[in-house]
Amino acid sequence: MVGFGYRMPDHYEVGREKVREFATAVQNTHPAHYDETAAHALGHPALVAPPTFVAVIGLIAQRFLLEQIVTGFDLSQILQTDQRLIFHRPMYAGDRLTVDVCLASFRHTGGIDIFVTETDVTDDTGAPVVTTLTTFVGRTGDADPDRLRRIRDVMMRGAAPGPHP
Structure with missing residues (x-):
């Protein structure tokens, strides 16, 4: 499967209000995310999406990969361990983005699978936006219930042992 790639079947249109909502959610208060006049004053054609806005698009593409292509994983048992972002230009409100995803590498070691995806986001002219x-x-397979309980204990109680409702 390494080298397998696909294009998401539809484009993603960056909405003006989505930019504002995302900026609020990540507590990014820069005026260029909220006010078109402020964005224009900085030389941008529209509201500028925060750099991490790519996560919204990536989540859609990665979910498709994990549910349709690299199957057999319990999605609750997958951990993102690293991410490298290469910005070619800012994302703007009104952008119509196309997403291509490729399984760049895959290896099995010590009972776990480690894989890398490469996601290329381009605008409607085909110019790169972010990689x-x-x-x-x-x-893969069924999750160990005891391991799940230990993880839940750490996540929900800050490592406090014991049962949880």
Whole structure:
């Protein structure tokens, strides 16, 4: 499967209000994310999406990969361990983005699978916007209930042992 790639079947249109909502959610208060006049004053053609906005698009593409292509993983048992973002230009409100995803590498070691995806986001002219290289670690098959309980304990109680509702 290494080298397998696909294009998401539809483009993603960056919405003006989505840019504002995302900026608020990540507590990025820069005026260029909220006010078109401020964005224009900085030389941008529209509201500028925060750099991490690519996660919105990436989530859609990665989910498709994990549910339709690299199957057999319990999505709750996959951990993103690394990500490299290469920005070619900012994302703007009104951009119509196309997403191409490729399984860049895959290896099985010590009972776990480690794989890297490369995601290329381009605008409607085909010009690159952002490229991401994301590393995931996961296990196929059924999850160990005891391990899940220990993980939940750490996540929900800050490592406090014991039962949870």
